[in-house]
Amino acid sequence: MATLIIVSNRLPINVTKRANDLHFQRSVGGLATGLSSFRDSHHSQWIGWPGIATDKISEHQKQQISNKLKEQNCHSVFLSAKDIQNFYHGFCNKTIWPLFHYFPLYTMYEDRYWQAYKQVNKAFCDAVIKIAEPDDYIWVHDYQLMLLPELIRREQPNAQIGFFLHIPFPSFELFRLLPWRTSLLSGLLGADLIGFHTYDYVRHFLSSTARIVGTEHSMGSLTIGNRIVKADAFPMGIDYDRYSGAVEDQKVKKRLTTIRKKVGERKIIISIDRLDYTKGIVQRLEAFDLFLSQNPEYKEKVTLILVAVPSRTDVEDYMELRKQVEGLVSRINGEHGVIGWVPVWYLYRFLPFEGIAALYNAADVALVTPLRDGMNLIAKEFVATKTDGKGVLILSEMAGAASELGEAITVNAHNKQAIIDAIKEALEMPIEEQVERNRLMQKRLSRYTVTRWANDFLETLSDVKKTQQQLSVHKLTKPIREKLINEYEKSSKRLFLLDYDGTLVGFAGRPEKAGPDEGLFALLQSLAADSKNEVVIISGRDKATLNHWLGNLNASLIAEHGAWFKDRADVWRVIEPLRNDWKDTIRPILELYTDRTPGSSVEEKDFSLVWHFRRSDPELAYLRSQELKDAVLNLTANLDIGVFEGSKILEVKNIGISKGQAAELWLTKQKWDFILAAGDDYTDEDLFAVLPESAYSIRVGYGISKARFNLDSVYELRLLLEELVKK
Numbered sequence: 001m002a003t004l005i006i007v008s009n010r011l012p013i014n015v016t017k018r019a020n021d022l023h024f025q026r027s028v029g030g031l032a033t034g035l036s037s038f039r040d041s042h043h044s045q046w047i048g049w050p051g052i053a054t055d056k057i058s059e060h061q062k063q064q065i066s067n068k069l070k071e072q073n074c075h076s077v078f079l080s081a082k083d084i085q086n087f088y089h090g091f092c093n094k095t096i097w098p099l100f101h102y103f104p105l106y107t108m109y110e111d112r113y114w115q116a117y118k119q120v121n122k123a124f125c126d127a128v129i130k131i132a133e134p135d136d137y138i139w140v141h142d143y144q145l146m147l148l149p150e151l152i153r154r155e156q157p158n159a160q161i162g163f164f165l166h167i168p169f170p171s172f173e174l175f176r177l178l179p180w181r182t183s184l185l186s187g188l189l190g191a192d193l194i195g196f197h198t199y200d201y202v203r204h205f206l207s208s209t210a211r212i213v214g215t216e217h218s219m220g221s222l223t224i225g226n227r228i229v230k231a232d233a234f235p236m237g238i239d240y241d242r243y244s245g246a247v248e249d250q251k252v253k254k255r256l257t258t259i260r261k262k263v264g265e266r267k268i269i270i271s272i273d274r275l276d277y278t279k280g281i282v283q284r285l286e287a288f289d290l291f292l293s294q295n296p297e298y299k300e301k302v303t304l305i306l307v308a309v310p311s312r313t314d315v316e317d318y319m320e321l322r323k324q325v326e327g328l329v330s331r332i333n334g335e336h337g338v339i340g341w342v343p344v345w346y347l348y349r350f351l352p353f354e355g356i357a358a359l360y361n362a363a364d365v366a367l368v369t370p371l372r373d374g375m376n377l378i379a380k381e382f383v384a385t386k387t388d389g390k391g392v393l394i395l396s397e398m399a400g401a402a403s404e405l406g407e408a409i410t411v412n413a414h415n416k417q418a419i420i421d422a423i424k425e426a427l428e429m430p431i432e433e434q435v436e437r438n439r440l441m442q443k444r445l446s447r448y449t450v451t452r453w454a455n456d457f458l459e460t461l462s463d464v465k466k467t468q469q470q471l472s473v474h475k476l477t478k479p480i481r482e483k484l485i486n487e488y489e490k491s492s493k494r495l496f497l498l499d500y501d502g503t504l505v506g507f508a509g510r511p512e513k514a515g516p517d518e519g520l521f522a523l524l525q526s527l528a529a530d531s532k533n534e535v536v537i538i539s540g541r542d543k544a545t546l547n548h549w550l551g552n553l554n555a556s557l558i559a560e561h562g563a564w565f566k567d568r569a570d571v572w573r574v575i576e577p578l579r580n581d582w583k584d585t586i587r588p589i590l591e592l593y594t595d596r597t598p599g600s601s602v603e604e605k606d607f608s609l610v611w612h613f614r615r616s617d618p619e620l621a622y623l624r625s626q627e628l629k630d631a632v633l634n635l636t637a638n639l640d641i642g643v644f645e646g647s648k649i650l651e652v653k654n655i656g657i658s659k660g661q662a663a664e665l666w667l668t669k670q671k672w673d674f675i676l677a678a679g680d681d682y683t684d685e686d687l688f689a690v691l692p693e694s695a696y697s698i699r700v701g702y703g704i705s706k707a708r709f710n711l712d713s714v715y716e717l718r719l720l721l722e723e724l725v726k727k
């Protein structure tokens, strides 16, 4: 049975040391809970950091930790104090965390942090490779391990890898600030499925991949080499039954009674978070302060219980925040409090489940106003706990949870007056309305629980894998490759029909920069030098460029997708009389669009005009290309002219002309006993369509094609041709 290997920075068990004794504490994080039923029914292993620095423990204790955790199917990746400093506090929590939460001013760009991030991701990779079998599912979690998918992929090219980001993925405008943005993206793209909490984060991720890596998506799917990579939204849920059943728990009941006794008839507002600057705790306190000033009738009638869970206490920004929060709490209590009434009850500690559940139950209002939050499960837990339907959630629109909890009172967490008004509205909301709103949210939360979330993600991962396998059915496998080589060796009349860009060379930012390198030139020269071979380069390029780059070869050339051809040393000929007077009408339109789209350019050939936009902003270029297509089609409706979309180009040319038509000239020339044709885009499909069944047609890259076989890359095709040349 396939094993699920979960990889996250922290293991679900945290190890601490007190007076030289090791303590093992189970954490009840959402992820651990979400996967628990899955973990019971499937084999699973968890890889992560046990939470303690190796410098603090002896070799023997390290062994002890490993052994004890292994009993629970957990594998430790140990970090030294220096790793913790540079990787965890550094790159994770001073670089990625602030930037991805829209705090660029808190973001530090330090090369030593980046070096540590790479090294720790590598250590995680080694741990995965040690236990992973080929058909296992590997599920990597969160921003601490963004390089891991690619690192694993390098070691195990066919592994099934999922990645889930638990924090926001920022807009391109922020992501682009990272000096290591390309490496991080290519790290993530090693996965088969990349999950986010909301569709906004998916959008931001896809826009960054388009702008930085240059890969466009189609309905969230990207083609990376020979793999389809999917990005999608999976809003993480909670263990609904646990929270909705909490009122029945004796321990919770006891705590609830204590709270009620202490607070009396006053209304309770709760605020529970890790003490983190993204949570908007300061702004929330300031709003509560103003609420009391603006609504003095609420004095002594309401208590704010503020729970701040200690977090990342070694990072300066967090130390600073603690001071600020504590200063504010004492100021508010000092200014508004009276004997017998303390407006803010402040707890700086971790609370166990019973404590939290009792607070949720006791509260009239939950104030959840992060400035940015990937999801925020507190909001969901609060709603789930309210079995009698009473209680009001005030939720920041900047939390991922806001897209699912539309019945909450939503606020802009930076707008203090909006928070003040929301508090008042919440305290005064009629019970029937509270119940109605909560019931709708509860229905939703009880359906998409954390278990559903985990299953949904893993099922989608398996579907992506299936799609990849369907595509790779056509892959030029080793046995087919051997057969091809064998037939080549036995034959004496061989025809090669080879496309140029994207097939023999990769794409360049500027098309004129994609000339043949020495290796390619030598390869084509040897191929064409064999008297048994006829080599035809069949390209969309203009004839002058082809002549300049490849004219010295003993090969034939076809230019402009078949409009021109040159049989070896012969002169260039037009395939049929063609008109090109339409160019004068179309050219000014293309030029107008070029002016309006920075980075784009017009290429003019004898019988076609091409609008290139590889170097333009992808979204703007897409929009403009659709407009341009419409404009040109309107003008050419009664001519024999068509508009074709290629790889970051729009080409206007005569409809009848195709690579297929030109290839026929060679196909009918004589009886070939070996034909190999290769191409990479839609113009090559016309070529594949006219080949006899016995021909080896190869599409470089993946996607639906008429070609019989696929190869991953230009590199692989060149390797194959090199092998033939040596025969």
Ligand code: G6P
Binding pocket: 009, 010, 142, 143, 166, 167, 311, 312
């Ligand atoms: C967020 C992150 C998690 C992280 C948690 C606690 O929820 O997405 O990856 O584990 O905060 O932070 P810590 O720094 O204590 O691991």
